[in-house]
Amino acid sequence: MLLNAEAAKAGQPRAPGADSPAPARESVVPNPESDPKIAVAGLNFYYGPNRVLDGVTLKIHPNQVTALIGPSGCGKSTFLRSLNRMNDIVPGTRVEGSILIDGQDIYAPSVDVVDLRRRVGMVFQKSNPFPKSIFENVAYGLRINRMTRSREELGGRVEASLKAAALWDEVRDRLHASALSLSGGQQQRLCIARALAVEPEILLMDEPASALDPIATQRIEELVYQLKDRYTIVIVTHNMQQAARVSDVTAFFWLGKLIESDLTNKIFTAPAEKLTEDYVTGRFG
Amino acid sequence: MSRTSRRKLLSALFVGFCALSVLLALVPLALILFFVVSQGIQSLNVAFFTHMPAPVGEAGGGMANAIVGTLILTALGSIFAVPIGILSGVYTSEYGGTRLASAIRFAADTLNGVPSIVIGVFVYGIAVLPFKQFSAMAGGLALGIMMIPIIARTTEELLLLVPGTMREGALALGATRARAVFSVVLPAALPGIITGVVLALARIAGETAPLLFTAFNNRFFTTKLNQPIASLTVQVYTYANSPYADWHRQAWAGALVLVSIVFLCSIFARLATRRLEAMRG
Numbered sequence: 001m002l003l004n005a006e007a008a009k010a011g012q013p014r015a016p017g018a019d020s021p022a023p024a025r026e027s028v029v030p031n032p033e034s035d036p037k038i039a040v041a042g043l044n045f046y047y048g049p050n051r052v053l054d055g056v057t058l059k060i061h062p063n064q065v066t067a068l069i070g071p072s073g074c075g076k077s078t079f080l081r082s083l084n085r086m087n088d089i090v091p092g093t094r095v096e097g098s099i100l101i102d103g104q105d106i107y108a109p110s111v112d113v114v115d116l117r118r119r120v121g122m123v124f125q126k127s128n129p130f131p132k133s134i135f136e137n138v139a140y141g142l143r144i145n146r147m148t149r150s151r152e153e154l155g156g157r158v159e160a161s162l163k164a165a166a167l168w169d170e171v172r173d174r175l176h177a178s179a180l181s182l183s184g185g186q187q188q189r190l191c192i193a194r195a196l197a198v199e200p201e202i203l204l205m206d207e208p209a210s211a212l213d214p215i216a217t218q219r220i221e222e223l224v225y226q227l228k229d230r231y232t233i234v235i236v237t238h239n240m241q242q243a244a245r246v247s248d249v250t251a252f253f254w255l256g257k258l259i260e261s262d263l264t265n266k267i268f269t270a271p272a273e274k275l276t277e278d279y280v281t282g283r284f285g
Numbered sequence: 286m287s288r289t290s291r292r293k294l295l296s297a298l299f300v301g302f303c304a305l306s307v308l309l310a311l312v313p314l315a316l317i318l319f320f321v322v323s324q325g326i327q328s329l330n331v332a333f334f335t336h337m338p339a340p341v342g343e344a345g346g347g348m349a350n351a352i353v354g355t356l357i358l359t360a361l362g363s364i365f366a367v368p369i370g371i372l373s374g375v376y377t378s379e380y381g382g383t384r385l386a387s388a389i390r391f392a393a394d395t396l397n398g399v400p401s402i403v404i405g406v407f408v409y410g411i412a413v414l415p416f417k418q419f420s421a422m423a424g425g426l427a428l429g430i431m432m433i434p435i436i437a438r439t440t441e442e443l444l445l446l447v448p449g450t451m452r453e454g455a456l457a458l459g460a461t462r463a464r465a466v467f468s469v470v471l472p473a474a475l476p477g478i479i480t481g482v483v484l485a486l487a488r489i490a491g492e493t494a495p496l497l498f499t500a501f502n503n504r505f506f507t508t509k510l511n512q513p514i515a516s517l518t519v520q521v522y523t524y525a526n527s528p529y530a531d532w533h534r535q536a537w538a539g540a541l542v543l544v545s546i547v548f549l550c551s552i553f554a555r556l557a558t559r560r561l562e563a564m565r566g
Contacts, residue, residue: 086453089462091382118459128450131473141458144468191454198458 035103037062037202037232038083042097045078045087045256052078054256055097060249065224065233067247067264069240070279074253076236080204083234084120085113101202118145121200125207127187129179129194134171137179137190138162141198157197165193166223185216192223196231203227205235209242221246240280244268252276318544325541328534333542337506338520344531348539350506351520354421355546357508358500358516359490361425366432367482371471373433374440374478379466381445390441397434404430405495413499421507421514424500428489435488439481443474476561483554487547493518517543 036059045053053075060066068076081087082095085106099106106116118141129137138158141147148154158175162168167189171182179190188208195203205224209217224233224246237243243250244264251261252271260273271277278284332347339346373393377386404427412423447470455465471478493516501513502523517539524536 084457086457089453089456114459114461117457122453122457124450124453124457126450128448128454130451130454130469140455140468141460144455144458144460144464194454194458 034061036060037101038234039100039103040079040083040097041100043079043082043099044096045075045082046094046096047090048092052256053082056253056256056258058251058258058261060232060234062232063228063230064248065228065235065246066261067243067250068234068236068253069238069243069250070253070259071284072238075256076251076253077206079253080206080234080236081122083202083204084117084122086117086122088113118198119200120202120204121195121198122204123188123191123195123206123208125210127184127191127211129182129187129190131178131180133176134162134179134182134190135175138193138197141194145198147198161193161197162190164196164227165189166219166226167193183216185212185219188212188216188220189223192220196227200231202232202234205233207236207238210238217242240268240282252279254279321537321540321544324534324537325539328538329541333535333538338504338535339531341529346535348515348517348520348535348542350503351515351517351539352542353506353508354500354503354515355490355517355543357421357510357514358424358428358496359486361421361510362428362432362489363482363486365426365429366436366485369429370433370436370482370485371440371478374437375444375466375471377437378441378444379462379470381441389437393434393437396430397438400494401431401492402494402497405498408495409498416511418511419499419501419513421500421510421512424496424514424516425510427495427499428492431489431492431495432485435485436478436482439485440474440478443477443481444470446477447473476558479561480554480558483550483557487550487554490546490550491518491543493522517546 038058038060040056040058040060043053043056044051056075056079068080070076078087083099083101083106087093087095095107101116101120105111130140132140135158138161139154142154142157148157159168162171167186170186171177171190174181179187182190188211192203192208208224209220212220221242224235227233228248235243235246247264249261250264250267252259252267252273252275254275260267260271260276262272267276268280271280332345334347334352335349336345336347337349373389377390377393380386408423408427408430412426413419444466451469451473452465455469456462460468496516496519500516500519502519503513503515507514521536521539521543524532524539527533
C-alpha cells in the first residue's frame with residue numbers, strides 16, 4: 001500500500017512489471033460545469049428493510065475510468081448494479097433518489113430497461129460465458145438486439161469486438177470452439193468483447209479481475225485503459241493498487257455512504273477525509 | 286477395549302450395515318431381471334415382434350400390435366406432457382418467489398402422488414365417456430398427465446442449478462427475461478432435462494392402470510388414435526391372468542420387451558447427456 005501511495009505521489013501510476021510501463025498520463029480534471037455522463041443524486045437503496053446505500057451523490061464524467069473502492073459490504077457493487085438496473089431482478093429492492101444518464105432519469109417509468117442495459121454494458125466478477133461457441137457468445141447481444149443485417153456484418157462486428165477486447169489473435173482459429181474451453185482470463189476478455197459488441201456507451205465492471213492471476217489481471221487493466229477512449233467506465237475493485245493504476249477518479253464507499261470522490265491521485269495521496277486515508281493506507285478494510 | 290478401537294469397531298459395523306442394506310435393495314432388482322430374462326427369452330422370437338396375437342387355443346403368434354401400441358401411447362403422452370412440463374418448470378424456477386409458483390409446485394407434487402388408477406378413472410370421465418369410445422388419445426392423455434409433474438419438477442431443479450450469473454449476463458446485454466431463459470438458461474440445462482424426459486418416458490411406458498379404462502386394449506393392429514389400442518402392459522396383464530400356458534409364456538416375453546425398452550431408454554438418456562455435455566466442452 002505504501003509503495004502504491006508513493007507511485008501515486010510521483011503522479012505516474014504504473015502497471016506492474018517494469019517491462020511494460022503503462023503510458024504516462026495525467027488525469028484529466030473533470031470540469032465540474034461540464035455535463036456528466038452519469039449524475040447520481042441522493043440515491044438510497046434498500047434490500048427489504050435494510051438500507052444499503054445512503055444518500056449517494058456522484059457525477060461520473062465521460063471517457064474516464066471511475067473506480068469504486070471500499071470494504072466488503074459497503075454498497076459499491078449495489079451502486080454499480082443500480083446504474084443498469086440490474087438490481088431490478090432481485091425481489092424486495094427499492095430505490096430512492098435519481099440516476100440520470102445523459103440527463104435522462106433511468107428509473108423513470110418510460111424507460112425501457114432492456115434498451116438501458118444495452119447502452120450500459122456490464123462485466124461481472126466471475127466470468128460468465130454462455131455455454132455456446134466463442135463466436136456465438138459475442139454474437140448473442142447482436143442477435144437479440146437485431147443489430148446486424150447480414151451474416152457478413154455479424155462476422156465483422158464479432159471480429160471487431162474480439163479485437164477491441166484484445167482476444168482476437170488468440171481465438172481467430174477456433175471461433176467455433178466452446179467458450180468454456182478458454183482460460184479464465186480469456187473468458188473474462190470474451191465477456192468484455194460480448195459487452196462491447198452491442199456498442200454500449202458505459203461499461204460497468206464488477207471486480208473484473210478478482211478471480212484472475214496477475215498476468216491476466218494486467219491484460220484486463222491495459223484493456224480498461226485503452227477502452228476509456230471510447231467508453232465511460234465504472235469499475236468496482238477490492239484491489240487498491242488496481243484502482244490507482246487504472247482509474248482517473250476514485251470514489252470511496254463506507255457503510256453505504258459515499259465518503260469521498262476525487263481524482264485518483266488525490267484520493268491516494270491527500271484525501272480530504274481521515275476515513276479515506278485510513279482505508280487507502282491499509283489501516284482497516 | 287480402548288476408546289479408539291471401540292470407535293473403529295463401531296465405524297466398521299456401521300459401514301457393514303450400509304453395505305448390507307445396499308445388497309438387500311439390489312436383490313429384488315436382480316431377481317426381477319433374472320426371472321424376466323430367463324422366462325421371457327424362451328418365447329421371444331421374431332414372430333413375437335411381427336405377428337399378431339393368435340386366437341385362443343392356437344399356439345404361437347406375437348404382440349406386434351401391443352409393441353406398436355405402447356410406442357404410440359408413450360409418444361402421445363410426451364406430446365402432451367413435454368411442452369407443458371418444461372414450461373411449468375421454467376415458470377416455477379424463474380418466477381419462483383411468486384405465490385402462483387409455490388401453488389404450481391405443490392400441485393405438481395400432489396399430482397405426482399395421485400395413484401395412477403385414479404388418473405385413469407379421471408381421464409375415463411373426461412375423454413372416454415363424452416365420446417363413448419375408448420381411444421389411444423385418451424390413453425396418451427392419461428400417460429401425459431402422469432408425466433407432467435415429473436418433467437416439471439426435473440426441469441425446475443435443473444434450471445435452478447444454472448448459475449444466476451448466466452441469467453444476469455444475458456440480461457446485461459439487453460435480453461428480455463424470456464429471451465434470457467430460452468436462449469441461455471434452458472440450453473445450459475438441456476442435457477439434464479432430456480435425461481429427465483427420457484426417464485419419465487421409461488416410467489410411464491410401464492404403466493398399466495391408467496390405460497385400463499382409457500386406451501383399453503385391442504386384439505387387432507391399429508394406429509388410429511380414436512380407436513382402442515393395445516399396449517404391452519395391458520397385454521401382459523391380460524395374458525398373465527389367462528388360464529393358458531402359451532399365453533403365460535407370451536406374457537413373460539412381453540415383460541422382457543418392456544424391461545428392455547425401459548433399459549434402452551436409460552442408456553439412451555445417459556448417452557445423450559454425455560454427448561451434449563461433450564459438445565459444450
